[in-house]
Amino acid sequence: MGPLACSALLATLLPFVTRGFADTGSSRGPRQLMSVSQPGVCRYGSKLECCYGWRKNKGHCEATCEHGCKYGDCVGPNKCKCFPGFTGKICSQDTNECGLKPRPCEHRCMNTHGSYKCYCLNGYMLMPDGTCANSRTCAMVNCQYGCEEVKEEVRCLCPSTGLQLGPNGRTCIDIDECSTGKAICSYNRRCVNTFGSYYCKCQIGYELKYVRGHYDCVDINECAASTHKCNVHAGCLNTQGSFKCKCKQGYRGSGFECSGK
Template identity: 30%
Template sequence: MDVQEENCKIGELSTPDQRVHFMALNIQNELGEVRQFTKLERHNDTCLNGGFFVIQSLHYKCLCDSGFSGIRCEKDIDECSTQTHDCNQHATCTNTVGSYQCSCNANYKGDGKRCRPNFCSTNVGLCQHNGTCLDTSTAYNCSCKVWYSESHCEKDIDECSTQTHDCNQHATCTNTVGSYQCSCNANYTGDGKRCRPNFCSTNVGLCKNNGTCLDTSTAYNCSCNIWYSGNHCEQDIDECSTQTHDCNQHATCTNTVGSYQCSCNANYTGDGKRCRPNFCSTNVGLCQHNGTCLDTSTAYNCSCKVWYSGGHCEKALEHVIMTTERNWANARKYCKSIGGDLATWGMRNATIRTWIVDNMIRTRPPAYYWIGLDDLDQEGVWKYIDGVPVTKDNTDFYPGEPNDVGYADCGHLNHVQDYAMDDHRCSYLQLAICERRLNQSR
């Protein structure tokens, strides 16, 4: 049996340009039907609709193209009813022989597999009252004019009841189709959106006693002659009790018939309408201990000498801060120049030292402060400059100090060590604590 030609073998798929030849061969299909083939071409009546003919173990079958099924590929597959198509959700699937077609539904456009909304172009007037139609990703929206609402701009908005109008507060709003009208109320004039008071023209004699009627932004006022007051100039005016005078806040108002008088209070000078402080001139010795009195815009301040403080320089101080950085020797010279010296007994007293640190030093930016403590006379022998030797009870050296690093022979309060005592090189520029004795028993 010759079953081979042009490299086409039994059981293999023949290509369009190859043919299979048989010599009086009986072959059975999948249904058990037996056919005799003497010569077979793959596009003859065996496999329909472009199906491929295959022989396996003296049986034949058809391999169908996409869109067909059946023993001989004789059945068309309906992709639409079997939902095996890829048409867009907004498209209609139409079955064809061996395939299908997709076409976008009404109000959508595209190739059927991609459909985008097209409501606005295909539905003229979809949005009423000149609303603007906007296609969205799935349908459409209507952008309505300011006077209309609802999905198709079909509803007239009552701007009056919804308070979306711009009528003046002194006007009446009347709704119209697609808009509204504004009209000014009685005693007001204008176009309804701008209404200004018109009380004076329409109400002759509104202000009594020759008072002048003045329309304001919201109603009216009566400008009265100097002898009268009240809403309609019906009362004599007391500018002092009604606080309608212009006396200075530091002056006293005295009412007169039809007017008032202003006079500056004690410690102030001026015409009563303008009063400036005059505490310093009228109060000799207001600032104690030779403090300088300075009048301010509202009262006065005392500028105190270096050893005094308080509102009137009444408080004498025993410790002050030198605010200019100097080396240890120059810091001591400064303290002596103001009648004191670098701090000694205040440093030996733990209570006083703590008060100085908490109330005079911690209130300032972190810094180092010279005190009256050194070992300049004899290296390693520390004493206060008033001659008192250092002991563990009168000196709060930081643990491990003094260590004489870098010729450190002068004492200071070290902010890095929480203002404990420390030794430092005397040439460094630092602030200082100056001290004097008010109580010689210290």
């Protein structure tokens, strides 16, 4: 068969060959073909593969971030795009919006985890757009964080859901979400109360690490890290969240203290 005949035969079969690659796949649906126009796709000779720093997932190439993006999305190899209110290389740091210029609030600002709250000076009323309006009524009530007027009734405000009005109805006191049970922390994290809010921290004996695509509190191996307090004549046994000490043969004691028999 000559070159012209081969070219004609190939032109005839090519649509069927191409359609076969596109339609052949698992029972879940047609196989998805990568294109150089897709992000993270590189051409290696005649093959299309994920570029360095990208991995294949369901027919597409997705970026990989070695240490993850705590409060953001991985948009490129080791490149995070942080959610609003967070910053840092892995988006683990809270942005203090109150320290930004121009200031986000007209009067006073309270920074919160991933956000902020505006409140007004005494004698001013917080408006829906976040500005503060002079109010004789508010000045008479003497609110700590400003007030609002609802149906001709004046009510003092607190700038955070973690605060509540005190007995005098004018000042705000902290709500301890940890002791009241309002805090939501996973089983291996403990609650730490702050003024107006709270945050979750790994239990003692655990540390926050990026494991298998997400952050989790994992056990600290005190024995391997040599951070245990076992006696020099004792062996160290790592346990979940802690460790145990046992005196070596020929010694007795608690493991923290060992003496010869």
